[in-house]
Structure formats: C-alpha cells, structure tokens
Amino acid sequence: MSQQAEVSRRVRLNRQRVLEAAVALADEIGIDALSMRRLAQELDVVPMALYKHVADKEDLVDGMVEVIIREIDPPLLDSGWRDAIRRRVLSARSALQRHRWARQAIESRNTPTPAVLEYQDSFAGTFLAGGFTPDLAHHVMHALGGRMWGFTQELFDGTAKPKSEVASPANPAAQAEMFAHMATLYPNIVTIATATPHDDDDSVVGRGCDDQFEFEFALDLLLDGFEQLHRRGWTSA
Amino acid sequence: MSQQAEVSRRVRLNRQRVLEAAVALADEIGIDALSMRRLAQELDVVPMALYKHVADKEDLVDGMVEVIIREIDPPLLDSGWRDAIRRRVLSARSALQRHRWARQAIESRNTPTPAVLEYQDSFAGTFLAGGFTPDLAHHVMHALGGRMWGFTQELFDGTAKPKSEVASPANPAAQAEMFAHMATLYPNIVTIATATPHDDDDSVVGRGCDDQFEFEFALDLLLDGFEQLHRRGWTSA
DNA sequence: TTGACAAGTGTACCTCGTACACCCTAGGCT
DNA sequence: AGCCTAGGGTGTACGAGGTACACTTGTCAA
Structure with a gap:
C-alpha cells in the first residue's frame, strides 16, 4: 500500500519530461555516457518504460536537439x-x-x-x-x-596537449621539458600558439586562446x- | 598438417595491415558498422588477435585517421x-x-x-x-x-529530405505532393534550393547543389x- | 635444438539497445 | 459506484559489441 502510494505519487512520464531529463543528464555526464538504462534509472523507471515515449535512441537524441x-x-x-x-x-x-x-x-x-x-x-x-x-x-x-x-x-586546436601529459598539472619541470619537446616537433604550432596572449598563464601551452x-x-x-x-x-x- | 600449412601460409598481422584492412572495410560498410569483431573476421583471425596490434578501438580509429x-x-x-x-x-x-x-x-x-x-x-x-x-x-x-x-x-543541406520519403523514388504524384508540403512549411529553404541549377533533374528537391x-x-x-x-x-x- | 618472446586463441564478463509479452492503473462510460 | 480499456510501466531475454585474462602456438636467434 505505501508502495502503491509511492508509485502513484510519482509524476507520470511524458515525452517532454523524458527529453528534459535526458538533456539534464547529458549536461552532467556527457552524451557518450548517456544510455537508455542510465536515463531510465534517473527517472526511476525501468529502461523499457522510455520506449513508450521515444521510438528509440535516435529519436531521443533528435528530441534533445x-x-x-x-x-x-x-x-x-x-x-x-x-x-x-x-x-x-x-x-x-x-x-x-x-x-x-x-x-x-x-x-x-x-x-x-x-x-x-x-x-x-x-x-x-x-x-x-x-x-x-x-x-x-x-x-x-x-x-x-x-x-x-x-x-x-x-576538432582540437593546436594548443591542446596529448592526453598522456594532461595528468601532471603540478610538475613544472616535466612541463617545461614537454614544451621544449613540442617546440622541436611542432615549431609552427608552438609559434602561433604562444603568439596570442594567454588568459591562463600557469600553463605553458594550454588553453591560450579565446x-x-x-x-x-x-x-x-x-x-x-x-x-x-x-x-x-x-x-x- | 594441411591445416597448419594453411595457417602458416597466412601472412602475419601487423599494425599497418590491420589499419589498412580497417580503412578498406570502413570504405565498404561504413564506420558505424565497423566493429572489432567484424574486422577480425575480415582478417581471418579471432577478435582478440587485433589487440596485439592496436591498444583498443580508439587507437584503431586514430590509426585509420x-x-x-x-x-x-x-x-x-x-x-x-x-x-x-x-x-x-x-x-x-x-x-x-x-x-x-x-x-x-x-x-x-x-x-x-x-x-x-x-x-x-x-x-x-x-x-x-x-x-x-x-x-x-x-x-x-x-x-x-x-x-x-x-x-x-x-550537417544536412536544405535539400535533404526526411527519411520517410526517401523510399519512394518512382512516385511522381507523392513527390509533387511532398514538394508542395515542403513549400508550405519551409518556403525559404525551397526557394533557395530550387534557385540553383540541378545536376540531377529527375528529383524535385534532392541533390540539387554541387x-x-x-x-x-x-x-x-x-x-x-x-x-x-x-x-x-x-x-x- | 632450444628457449623466449611475440602472435594468435578461447572463454567469459559487462554494457547496450530493444523485442515481446505481461500487468496495472487512471479516466471515461454506463 | 462499478466496469472497461488504452496506454503507461515491468520483467525477461536476446544479440551485438568491447575487451580482460589466461592459455597455446609459431618464429627466430643463439
């Protein structure tokens, strides 16, 4: 009974609610991590319940757009x-x-x-x-x-760094070395990347442009x- | 024995061969249909064999690029x-x-x-x-x-038609009706789409532009x- | 010939999308 | 009020996909 009350208290789903929840969830976890199952869980229903409101995942994404x-x-x-x-x-x-x-x-x-x-x-x-x-x-x-x-x-601008290096933000020596490395391999990219004033000065190469x-x-x-x-x-x- | 001969006759895999096969396969079936399993099958090996040459699917696609x-x-x-x-x-x-x-x-x-x-x-x-x-x-x-x-x-140019209509290439009446429908809903798109000379004149709206x-x-x-x-x-x- | 490293295998697990058959409930009709 | 029905919600299950892990086989250098 309390179970039933619980259930009936729950607002009913409709396409709009599903889409809004999907948008909110994608904002949070990204679209790659957005699965029908994850979205259903967020809405407190079983995955298949969603299919009463969207035809399939394609349709879901169309709706999100x-x-x-x-x-x-x-x-x-x-x-x-x-x-x-x-x-x-x-x-x-x-x-x-x-x-x-x-x-x-x-x-x-x-x-x-x-x-x-x-x-x-x-x-x-x-x-x-x-x-x-x-x-x-x-x-x-x-x-x-x-x-x-x-x-x-x-795509990625010239200032993006390969992911292997991303993990070491607090290692100035390694960063300087990597900068030198980049400058050797990709001199032109480094030239144009460092030409424009940075808004984020604690990084040598990264996120330099507006x-x-x-x-x-x-x-x-x-x-x-x-x-x-x-x-x-x-x-x- | 003949089995073994068969096996040893087979050229050994390497990264390059894997990547080339992947490119060829993607050319054929598209990148969405390209799976590790399908690619392995094409190369006549078991799926996991590929992982000796590429780190994972990400790496495979990087290599293809x-x-x-x-x-x-x-x-x-x-x-x-x-x-x-x-x-x-x-x-x-x-x-x-x-x-x-x-x-x-x-x-x-x-x-x-x-x-x-x-x-x-x-x-x-x-x-x-x-x-x-x-x-x-x-x-x-x-x-x-x-x-x-x-x-x-x-993305899609103004001349692309919704997929529901794609299947009826040999139905002039339905096409004309659809054209009228489009012209009502999206007058401006139709205007600019029909302004430029078509290279494919048997379609009213489609593939008009170069x-x-x-x-x-x-x-x-x-x-x-x-x-x-x-x-x-x-x-x- | 042998030993070791690299290439290839088999099995198994997890996540996903979604088909299908079913149950339950709210809302309209008598 | 009681009943009926449409449609929302459920449970189970399948097939596809990526890939971890432990194993076998093949190759080549010493």
Whole structure:
C-alpha cells in the first residue's frame, strides 16, 4: 500500500519530461555516457518504460536537439540581415556552450527533423528578407555551415596537449621539458600558439586562446564576404 | 598438417595491415558498422588477435585517421601561401571523398595524435612562411577550422529530405505532393534550393547543389578575407 | 635444438539497445 | 459506484559489441 502510494505519487512520464531529463543528464555526464538504462534509472523507471515515449535512441537524441533549438533566440525582425544573422548565430553558440554535448549530437544526425528544417528555414528567410537572391542565399548558407549552429569545427586546436601529459598539472619541470619537446616537433604550432596572449598563464601551452574571439573572427570574416558579394550583386552564373 | 600449412601460409598481422584492412572495410560498410569483431573476421583471425596490434578501438580509429592523412598531398613549397593552402585543402577534401567515413572519424577524435599535430603544424608553417604574423596565422587557422580537413560542417543541406520519403523514388504524384508540403512549411529553404541549377533533374528537391562548388565558394571567401587582412597588416591587438 | 618472446586463441564478463509479452492503473462510460 | 480499456510501466531475454585474462602456438636467434 505505501508502495502503491509511492508509485502513484510519482509524476507520470511524458515525452517532454523524458527529453528534459535526458538533456539534464547529458549536461552532467556527457552524451557518450548517456544510455537508455542510465536515463531510465534517473527517472526511476525501468529502461523499457522510455520506449513508450521515444521510438528509440535516435529519436531521443533528435528530441534533445529540438530542446536545444528551442533555447536559441528567435530571429530579430526589425534589424538588418547582418545583425539578425550575427545575433542568432551567437545565441546558438551560447546555447551550445551551455550544453557541451550538443555539438556532437547535432553533428551525428543525418536526417533533418522538422524542428531543424524550421531553424534552417528561418535563416534562409533572413537572408532573403535582406535582399539576397535565392542563389546567393543558397551559397552563403553553405558557407556558414556548422557556424549556423554556433560552432566551428575546431576538432582540437593546436594548443591542446596529448592526453598522456594532461595528468601532471603540478610538475613544472616535466612541463617545461614537454614544451621544449613540442617546440622541436611542432615549431609552427608552438609559434602561433604562444603568439596570442594567454588568459591562463600557469600553463605553458594550454588553453591560450579565446574561443569566443576566434569564433567571432571567422564569423565576421564570412559576414564581410557575404556583404561584399551582396553589394556587388554577385551571381554564381 | 594441411591445416597448419594453411595457417602458416597466412601472412602475419601487423599494425599497418590491420589499419589498412580497417580503412578498406570502413570504405565498404561504413564506420558505424565497423566493429572489432567484424574486422577480425575480415582478417581471418579471432577478435582478440587485433589487440596485439592496436591498444583498443580508439587507437584503431586514430590509426585509420593517420592512414588518411598520409593520402593527403604534402604542401607545395614553391608557390605562394594561398595556392599552397588551397591545393592542400582540396587534396584533403578529395581524400575525404574517397573515404566517406573519415569525416566522422576525424570529428570524433578529441585528442590530437602526433600525425594530426604534424599535419596542423605544416599548415601553420605555410602561413608563417607566407609572411603571416604568428598572431594572424593563429586566427586564420581557427577560421579555417574543419575546412583544413576538406570538409565543411554541412550537417544536412536544405535539400535533404526526411527519411520517410526517401523510399519512394518512382512516385511522381507523392513527390509533387511532398514538394508542395515542403513549400508550405519551409518556403525559404525551397526557394533557395530550387534557385540553383540541378545536376540531377529527375528529383524535385534532392541533390540539387554541387558540393564541390559550395566548398570552394566558402574556402575562397575565407582565403580572400585572409589575404586582405594580411595585406593590411591586421593585428588582433 | 632450444628457449623466449611475440602472435594468435578461447572463454567469459559487462554494457547496450530493444523485442515481446505481461500487468496495472487512471479516466471515461454506463 | 462499478466496469472497461488504452496506454503507461515491468520483467525477461536476446544479440551485438568491447575487451580482460589466461592459455597455446609459431618464429627466430643463439
């Protein structure tokens, strides 16, 4: 009886609750560690219970991506295309910053869901409304590529260190030696990595660059390019 | 005896052979279907035999990426930076075109291997040799991002259709209906998708755009930007 | 020939996604 | 109120996958 009371007290699941729990769990443990079983446990149900709310894991991840999309600011309507695009991209970026797993999740999808199509459509709409020809808008969206989602394909920047060395943060001698080693093997990477001022000075090579700056640098480079082509009435023909 | 002869006739495995077999198998069945067990079967050994040559699956994929990198042309030394970068990127692109799984493999790595660092280092070297300041070279490499590997983060272009519809290639009526449906829901995507001439005219929406063109469009846009900043002596300070 | 090291094997364990058949409960109908 | 039913939740089980560990076999140098 108390058992039953316990059970009935428990809020019932629905797709939304499942997706939100999945997002929260992924925030915590990363998307690779997110399994149906782990998620079920978090929700205090048996794994198979989830399948009443999502078709399969693919569908779960699709749903999670949609949750993220909903966090992105809607496009501005009262400003120029450039400002609207720029702000929206940066808003997407900040959403992806809150959910570090999302980039991988988005990249792993290979069929667009309606939510994704809608997102892309509104981008296209902003360009068209800004006077871009459909032709130019098309190419420009391709050029934007993943940046539309707020990420560059960074992979790993030149400043990331091989994992073998990560474990020794409090060993200045070893670090200096490794730095010298890197400088021998990869002189150019070290040159450009050390050229930019560090925000984190206790590491010789690591985390030296401001990701946000790099992102906006590339974004603005592209936007400048778009603007020029647009002004010149560029066509692919 | 004949059994033994059979066995001894078999060439011995080594890391290189394992990696090459893995690349070939991934070319054939895709990287998702590539399992240690399947690869072992292909090589006619028991799964655990592979572990004598690769540390684990991570290591296997790292090795596969290195194989790909070796397929990319070395940098030109006798031409300007712009030409050198452009050619190399396009060479990387064609390697990735031959191995469609490679993009995903590269993206999934989160710690750079020496081969990867070396590849990036030679890019950096090309910029520096071209007279870029370390500062500008740094930002420019970030801007290049994944394009350095010959791919844009396409995700899915506006012309990709939801998978539910993929199965009916020979149903013009349904296709027309779906097109109308898309045009209602995603008018802007349809507008820009149909603006560019198709190379495949039997599909109303699909595969309309020339990926190579889009790639070079964005690449040149960036290279133009780089060139201007370089000429102006741009600094981040 | 022999001895030792490296290559290959067999078995077994754990984690995952998920099919299938079942039970239970809440909410609408009489 | 009592009943019925749809759909949420359960239990069990299977097959695929990565890989630890202990073992056997093959190769080659001394």
